[in-house]
Amino acid sequence: MSRGGVSAPPASNSGVSPCDCLAHRLGNAADQPDRTRRYGWDLEHAVGLAELDDPAALARATEGDTLLHCDLRADNMLLARGRVMVIDWSWFARGATWVDAAFLLPQLVLAGHTAAGAERLLAETVPAWRRPRRRG
Structure with a gap:
C-alpha cells in the first residue's frame, strides 16, 4: 500500500502496531524475542544502548578532557614520512579518550575489516579502547 507515492512500511514483525523505524524495516526489532538473529550485537548490548538513549547519560559516559577529532576516517589522515597526520578538525571536541576510537571503528569495517x-x-x-575510564 502506498501513501502519497511513498511505500508503506512493512507490518511489524512482533504483532505490535507497525511503525516506520529502521529496526522493523530490517526485521531486527528487539520486541520479537524469537526472531531470527541477524545481528547478535544488538541483543547483547540492548540494555546499555537503551540507557545511552538519554542525552544526559550519553554526556556523562563521554565526559573527559581529551582533545577529540570526532571524524577519523581515511580522507582525514595524511601519511607522510612514516607518520600519520590528522587533518580537517571541523568537528573537534573535548571528551573521553575512547571516543575517537569509537568513531574510527565503523570506518575500519568499511575499509574491509x-x-x-x-x-x-x-x-x-x-x-x-581496552580500558575505558569509568565514571560513576
Missing part, C-alpha cells in the same frame, strides 16, 4: 577484527585492532593499539 570484520567488526571483530576492527575491535581487536583497536584493543591492540588504543589503550583507552
Whole structure:
C-alpha cells in the first residue's frame, strides 16, 4: 500500500502496531524475542544502548578532557614520512579518550575489516579502547 507515492512500511514483525523505524524495516526489532538473529550485537548490548538513549547519560559516559577529532576516517589522515597526520578538525571536541576510537571503528569495517577484527585492532593499539575510564 502506498501513501502519497511513498511505500508503506512493512507490518511489524512482533504483532505490535507497525511503525516506520529502521529496526522493523530490517526485521531486527528487539520486541520479537524469537526472531531470527541477524545481528547478535544488538541483543547483547540492548540494555546499555537503551540507557545511552538519554542525552544526559550519553554526556556523562563521554565526559573527559581529551582533545577529540570526532571524524577519523581515511580522507582525514595524511601519511607522510612514516607518520600519520590528522587533518580537517571541523568537528573537534573535548571528551573521553575512547571516543575517537569509537568513531574510527565503523570506518575500519568499511575499509574491509570484520567488526571483530576492527575491535581487536583497536584493543591492540588504543589503550583507552581496552580500558575505558569509568565514571560513576
